[in-house]
Amino acid sequence: MLSSVPHAWHPERPRIRRAFAVLASAALLFTSACTVANSDAAGDAGDASGRTLRVVLEQEPPTLEPCESSLTSTGVVVRSNVTEPLIERDPTSGALRPLLATAWRQTSPTTWNFDLRSGVTFQNGQPFTAKDAAFAIDRAVNSDLSCNVDGYVFGDSRLGVQVNSATALTVTTEKPDPILPLRLSFVEIVPRTTSTEKKVRQPVGTGPYAISHWQTGVSITLTRNDTYWGHRPAFPKVRYVWRSESSVRAAMITKGEADISTALGPEDATGENSVAYPNNETTALRLDGREAPLDDIRVRKAIGMVIDRRAIVDTLFGGLGDPAAQLVPKGVVGFSKTLTPAPVDPKAARELVRAAAADGVPVKRQITLVARNGQFPRVAETAEALQYQMARLGLNVKIQMSDTAAHLQYQLRPLPTNVGPVALLIMHGNQAGDAAFTTSQYLLSDGPQSTFGTAELDRRIASANAQSGQARQEAFADVFADQNKTVAQYVYLAHMRGLLGLSSSVRYRPNSATGDELRLAEVSPADGKGH
Structure with a gap:
């Protein structure tokens, strides 16, 4: 959720020597946790009988409203657990698969027909029909x-929605949309008795689990939906709790107080309590090209040439990442196989900055590097390393660590004014699997999370959006290449890998979607026995 809390400045003194020492020595400073904070009993995340799957999250979901499930903290509980969409995307292959819809076809550039599954009921016993699908789409997309x-x-x-029969639905778009089925995979279906006046606290869906109880600040409990139309999940009950510190979450796994934990830090993970997996997150510096000296492309490209991505990944990220050359990772439509990170070349980078200075660019003007506390493990040290490496160009960089609300002030339009040049440390996750969701936000001149762009890049993005199949892949790959060449708004760091806390008592194979939707039906007891 977006916060309206005004941002505040808390300038920090540059800590260049410390950042240099971190990179030069490759010494990781680990923290340890001897006790589990806020644990009121040995079974804090639920009973240890094996009948309750115990999950510990980073934070309490702000809402369980299904139309907010594209928010990670909501989707990790709701998506494909409590509610389901018409179609789901395979996170590994990218292919679309039937779910509540069994088939779909495009009958005109703006018209799609969907055949819906029969014999499905909601958790309240109400039958699922095309009227519910139409209602859910209207509620999520066309409402206020x-x-x-x-x-x-x-x-x-x-969207236009028309019910043709109990199991047939037509959806029309204002303009041709070749990826409408993919977009609809984000619309969770709810019964037509759901409120349209306000968002709901405990939704009803067709998923394998139903919400049993949400004790604010303590836990959320789900119970197995025994009338579920699909595969019966192994665990009768699931209990979520939340702990903000990675060390605490890791300790809960180690002590047998939890079966699964989201997002462990590398300093807390071991081969016994976690498993690494490629997620869809990419870290980068967004350079505000509206303000000098960042309004000069030579300075922006020089920053990209002086950043040692491999050292940052190996030293600060614990090897959990791959140096990046674009905002989307492999597996997303539009990812370019030909783009590679710029080689580290401080000499050539300094020449670019000197040339800019010779033309009157105020390269000594202070640049504020804004990062968010808790954005990813060792984020403060990463900011220090970036500060040090940019200082090698003669740039004057100060670090501003912020909370989430303050960071959002810099991340989203309308952007703050009178704050000078800003380099914003971002982490972008493309959970949809198509570059359209990245370019519309981060690359368009007026994108919600873009500071500037060009008319030509906007034209290329519009053209790519109209394509499908291989032509779409190639067009978006060209967009990312053109951004790097003609705009250079971003200095990419890494395509990240996550660490999922996993007890030896359960089996689960994480994938690139795990951080956004942890599918409970895919978790089973390690002994292979259902309950």
């Missing part, structure tokens, strides 16, 4: 609820 899925996935466009 201000759903996150509306802006993020549909760009505030409107």
Whole structure:
């Protein structure tokens, strides 16, 4: 959720020597936890009988409203657990698979027909029909609820929805949309008795689990939906708790107080309590090209040439990442196999900065590097390393560590004014699997998370959006290449890998979607026995 809390400045003194020491020595400073904070009993995350799957999250979900499930903290509980969409995307292959819809076809540039699954009931016993699907789409996309899925996935466009029979639905778009089925995979289906006046606290869906109890600040409990139309999940009950510190979450796994934990830090993970997996997150510096000296492309490209991505990945990220050359990782439509990170070349980078200075660019003007506390493990040290490496160019960089609300002030339009040049440390996750969701936000001249761009890049993005199949892949790959060449708004760091805390008592294979939707039906007891 977006916060309206005004941002505050808390300048920090540059800590260049410390950042240099971190990179030069490759010494990781680990923290340890001897006790589990806020644990009121040995079974804090739930009973240890094996009948309750115990999951510990980083934070309490702000809402369980299904139309907000594109928010990671909500989707990790709701998506494909409590509610389901018509179609789901395979996170490994990218292929779309039937779920509540069994088939779909495009009958005109703006018209799609969907065949729906029969014999499905909601957790309240109400039958699922095309009327519910039409209602859920209308509620999420066409209503005044201000759903996150509306802006993020549909760009505030409107859809036409027509019920043809109990199991047939037609959806029309204002303009041709070759990826409408993919977009609809983000619309969670709810019964037509759901409120349209306000967002709901405990939704009803068709998923394998139903919400049993949400004790604010303590836990969320789900119970198995015994009338579920699909595969019966192994665990009768699931209990979520939340602990903000990675060391605490890791300790809960080690002590047998939890079966699964999201997002462990590398300093807390071992081969016994966790498993690494490639997620869809990419870290980068967004350079605000509206302000000198960052308004000069030579300075922006020089920063990209002096950053040692491999050292940052190996030293600060614990090897959990791959140096990046674009905002999307492999597996996303539009990822370019030909783009590679710029080689580290401080000499050539300094020449670019000197040339800019000779032309009157104020290269000594202070640049504020804004990063968010808790954004990813060792984020403060990463900011220090970036500060040090940019200082090698003669640039004057100060670090501003911020909370989430303050960071959002810099991340989203309308951007703050009178703050000077800003390099914003971002982490972008493309959970949808198509570059359209990245370019519309981060590369368009007026994108919600873009500071500037060019008319030519905007034209290329529009053209790519109209394509499908291989032509779409190639067009978006060209967009990313052109961004790097003609705009250079971003200095990419790494395509990240996550660490999932996993007890030896359960079996689960994480994938690139795990951080956004942890599918409980895919978790089984290690002994192979259901309950």
